[in-house]
Amino acid sequence: MPGLVVSLPQRSRRMAEREGLLLEARESMEAARNYSRELSGRLQALSQARTQIRDSAAQTRLGLREHFLGVCSAVGQMLEDRLVALLQEVDAIESENIKPLDECQKLLEQGVSAAESLLREGEVAVSCSAGDHQDLCNFTTKALHIQLDSLPEVPSLVEVPCLSAQLDDAFLSMARDHISRLGAVASRPPVQVEELLERPGAILVRWCKVDEDFAPRDFRLQYRRGAAGHFEDAYVGSECEFIVLHIDPHMDYQFRVCARGDGRQEWSPWSVPQLGRTTLIPHEWSLGLDCYSLSSRRNIALRNDSLQHEVLYSKAPTYHPGQTLTFRVETAGASDRRDSIGVCVRKVDGLESLQREGAVCMSSSGAVFVNGKEMTNQLPPISPGSAITFDMELVSLGANSEGPQRRHRVTIGSGNREVVFDWLLEQSCDCLYFGCSFFHPGWKVLVF
Incomplete structure (x- = not known):
């Protein structure tokens, strides 16, 4: 009998079907591997x-x-x-x-x-x-x-004592009532750490109440470096968030929180510890100016009584749009219209104020300056304890005769007020310097 001859089109079709089956099989195997890994992770x-x-x-x-x-x-x-x-x-x-x-x-x-x-x-x-x-x-x-x-x-x-013991049987009833209410067992703590956000040399910790029947009056936040050692108090108060400073970059920290109910003295059980870290290097003031004294971590600057008047800049351009930059004024000196605190595109040595081109700042009186021009809107004057925040985000790209530009929306906040405006920056300015200038001694500023 003559041999069976398979035509080339049939052979190609079979090979294509085989390749398709192999591809489908490999995809199924990869899906099985991913499924197994997912299940293993969930088992863990x-x-x-x-x-x-x-x-x-x-x-x-x-x-x-x-x-x-x-x-x-x-x-x-x-x-x-x-x-x-x-x-x-x-x-x-x-x-x-x-x-x-x-x-x-x-x-x-x-x-x-x-x-x-x-x-x-x-x-x-x-x-x-x-x-x-x-x-x-x-x-x-x-x-x-x-x-x-x-x-x-x-x-x-009847004239001499006849001693007897007066014992109140109600004591046992009261003791039984108090003992029956001594202690309680909760399936989970009434508050939990909700979010950990990295900041330059710091971590913003947010927490929330998870027990609807619990009425908190105060919260207590603690942290520790690594998984061992003792927890340290970071915050006690009524707020539901706090920035923990002096955090070393690329190191793990554990955070936990508890609460004290209204009308009670004892603290609730601690929340489940949450692990957090920051990859952002801390903000630092630059060394070298005689008119400012810096702390050991170089995040606090104190205006001394030197006769020199010059802007103190950051060590490097460490402020990136999309972050929040905060200046907290610990102590205040006499005010001057040339005082300034803010951010700038580049360092210009020898100037007395940030009220210049390429910078946005706020004076000690609350006036806001953009590229050296004073805005009509004004913020509250700076006082001890004031926190001035700078937030910036890219809103559009543009161009002029000199080249491409970026329009950033800047929000400066102080107290319960804020000023919002648009600021044109060069395209290459993805990070900014920060700085301050005060003309009288006594000003002490923490940056984070």
């Missing part, structure tokens, strides 16, 4: 959740036992001390009131002894009275001196 997350439940339950049991053992010991000691005090009071009353009775008893016993002695002498005198008249005279004289008709007074039973 589930294991962590299980571990958290078991570890927190064990820690809660240990805390409850330690607390109640401490309460039992303290209450037992208080009851023992109270018993000792009551027994001492009984001893004092007994001793105080027995003493006069002992004295009375001693007097009576002396009287009985004297009467018995006199009786014996009388018997002797009577028995021999027929022969000795003088003995009878002596006896009767002695009996008159003893005053046999004078008897000491003995208090009646």
Whole structure:
């Protein structure tokens, strides 16, 4: 029989089908791998959740036992001390009131002894009275001196103490009521860390209430470097966010928060610790100006009494649009119309103020300057504790005869007011310097 001949089109079609099946198989295998990895990740997350439940339950049991053992010991000691005090009071009353009775008893016993002695002498005198008249005279004289008709007074039973213990059975009822309300077990803390946002050399921590029945009055935020060591207090107050400063870049930090209910003194359980880090290097003032003294971290500048007047710039252009730059005025000196605090495209040494081209700033009086021109809108004057914030975002691209430009929307805030305006920047200016200038000593500014 002649052999079966497969035409080229059929062979090509089969090869194409095979390639299609292989491609589909590889895609299915890759999908299976991704699915397996996803499931493995969820299994790990589930294991962590299980571990958290078991570890927190064990820690809660240990805390409850330690607390109640401490309460039992303290209450037992208080009851023992109270018993000792009551027994001492009984001893004092007994001793105080027995003493006069002992004295009375001693007097009576002396009287009985004297009467018995006199009786014996009388018997002797009577028995021999027929022969000795003088003995009878002596006896009767002695009996008159003893005053046999004078008897000491003995208090009646109603006149002397009759001790008893007054014990209120209602104490057990009150104690039972207080004990029944001692402590509580919660399945989760009433507040949790909601968000960790990196800032230059800092982390903005936001938290929220997760228990609707809990009415917080104060919050307490703590942090620690790494997963070991002791937590340190960072903030106590009524706000729901706080910027933790002095954070080293590229290092892990743990954050936790608790709350204190309205009308209560004790703090709630801590939230689940959250891990955060910042990759942004901290803002620093530049060294080299005699008229400013800097802190060890170079994020605080103090205007001293030097006669030099010059703008203090940042060490590098570390402010990037899209971030929030904050200046917090710790102390304030005398105000001058040339004072300025703000951001600029480049450093220009030797100038006295940022009120110039290529800069936006605010003066100590609250006036806002854009490229050296004063705006009509004004912010509150700077005072100790003032926080001045600069926010900037790109809103459009443009061009003029000199080349491309970027229009940035700038928001300067101080107190409860803010000024918003558009500022044209060169395209290459993706990062800006910040600076300040004060003409009188006493100004102290923290930047973050």
